[in-house]
Amino acid sequence: MNNKTSIAIVGAGIVGATTAFYLSAAGHAVTIYDEGTGQATSAAAGIICPWLSQRRNKQWYQLAAAGAAFYPTLLHDLNEDISHSAIYRQVGTLVFKKTPKLLTKLEKIALNRRERAPEIGELSILSPAEIKAKLPLLETEQSALFASGGARVDGALLTKKLVNAAVSNGADYFAEKAQLTVSPSGTYTIATPTHTKSFSAVVLATGAWLPEILQPLGFSVDIRPQKGQLIHLEVEQETENWPVVMPDGEKDMIPFPNGRIVIGATHENDEGYDLTPTEEKLTVMLKEAAELAPSLAKATIKETRVGTRAFTSDFAPFFGEIPESPGLYVASGLGSSGLTSGPIIGRILTQLILNEPTDLPVSDYPVARYIQKNELEVKQ
Ligand SMILES: Cc1cc2nc3c(=O)[nH]c(=O)nc-3n(C[C@H](O)[C@H](O)[C@H](O)COP(=O)(O)OP(=O)(O)OC[C@H]3O[C@@H](n4cnc5c(N)ncnc54)[C@H](O)[C@@H]3O)c2cc1C
Structure with a gap:
């Protein structure tokens, strides 16, 4: 792909925002579309610590470990001082x-x-x-x-910084829902409620909503949503240098600066794309946190967040170009560890588009395993 191609990026969670940042820095004309509802990245807990997971999948570990190792480079590329950054800190x-x-x-x-x-x-x-x-x-x-x-990362702050940097590099940004069509000659067109624009390449970084945007093009996508809820508490102490805590269970504790402590998250497989906080789940999470840190029972609840994770049926992520559709790139299925693996995936999508060698072999994360052209469409 030549160096001044116009590229649409749909979805500005961690994957889309990183891709937009690197592609715009490389001189491409980038247009970002992000509807934002349910975004996993801005709801995420913020734990970067893949090495202590006992998950056995080698490709997953390779990706997550490379993702964790990539963070300092990302922060450096963003001109963020890693020793004082509010976005990312290796607190242990x-x-x-x-x-x-x-x-x-x-x-x-x-x-x-x-x-x-x-x-x-x-x-x-x-x-x-x-x-x-x-x-x-x-x-x-x-x-x-x-x-x-081990580190903590503020996903909402990081994507905001990445999108702002992409816009400074000349990218256009639309906080709108995008619909994709493709012409017989292979030109991609994005339509939003306010305008329509054509592109020679498109990156779909739409997380759990990948099936929805690809369905009109005749693709079936093996992605299901998982609801995650968490709580932001406020305590009086200075929390800036406190480590992340992972108890034996799924409810973690992630301290951020200025007394903020995030507790969570739930992993709810039967709630579809629902984004309603539920009292019952939040109470259980608070109770579990207070078993380890009793004073948290009296902490102020500042907010609750709910996001939708994307899972494939074998829990593995995928990314790359859709084989039947040259110029159409996707990434999804990042599951519970996408804040860790998202930036390296965004970097690899950029390398693919720029025809550069990739940091990891993309054949280990094959798109074709999870995205299939419907039979009816293939026959036409
Ligand atoms: C509660 C919770 C806690 C988590 N904690 C951690 C953690 O501690 N560590 C970790 O590594 N990972 C964690 N994760 C996982 C991680 O957040 C996700 O895997 C990752 O953020 C997914 O990034 P993404 O860019 O693929 O998708 P998202 O961040 O979901 O972004 C997709 C974006 O695309 C937009 N979009 C979709 N369709 C369209 C359309 N048609 N037009 C325009 N925009 C569209 C959406 O609105 C959204 O903004 C957590 C997730 C949740 C929900």
Whole structure:
């Protein structure tokens, strides 16, 4: 693809915003469309710590680890001072396990992984007193594994910065819903409520809404939505340097600057695209958080957020060009770890469009496995 192609990017969550940033920096005429409703990125908890996951899928781990390692480069490219950034900070992660034996097993896995992923940083098993010194709200009798390279990221702030930088590079931005059509000659047209524009290439970074935008073009997409709710609390202490806490369960605790602590998130598979916060789920999350940090029961609830994650049926993400549609690029299925893998996916989509070597082999994340042209369309 030549260097001054006009490209539409639909969806400005972490994938679309990163792609827009790098493509606009490379001199392309970029137009961004983002409707915004239900966006996973701006609801996300913000944990960047793939190395301590016990998920066994090698391609997933390779992507998530490369994604975590890529963050400092992204921040640098955005001219963001990594040691003082409100967007991203390596505050370390504390991981709890049910038994000391399981904790030692996790430490071994982490030590092993550190040989290829030095970003994981220092590893140590901390006593309850050492844990309290790092995060004074925690009241526990248990030990935890501390990884100093674990980070927190503010997804909403990061995408805002990426989109603003893309706009400074000359990109157009429309906070509108986009519909895509393709002409017999292969020209792509995007229509919104206010205008219509044609492009030689399109990136669909629409997260859980990829089936909706591809369905009119005759494609079936293996993506289902998962609802995630979380709570933003406010405490009086200064939380800026507190580590991320991952208890043995799915409710994590992510401290951000200025007394903000995020608790969450839920993983709800039967709620479709619903975005309503539910009292019952929020109460359970608060109760679980207060078991580890009792004073959180009295903290002020500042807001609740709800977002929609995108999952494939085998939980693996995919990205690249749709084989039947040259110039039409997609990424979806990032699931629960898309804040970690999203930036590297955006970078790889840019490399594909620029015909550059890719940071990871795209054949490990094949689009064709999850997107199929409907039989009726193929026969026409
Ligand atoms: C509650 C919660 C907590 C999470 N916590 C973490 C975490 O701690 N760590 C981690 O690594 N990951 C986490 N994730 C996962 C991560 O947030 C997602 O995997 C990732 O943000 C997905 O990014 P995306 O760009 O693919 O999609 P999204 O961020 O969902 O962006 C897609 C965008 O496309 C827009 N769009 C869709 N269709 C159209 C259209 N036709 N026209 C215009 N715009 C359109 C949507 O409105 C949306 O803004 C969490 C997710 C949730 C929901």
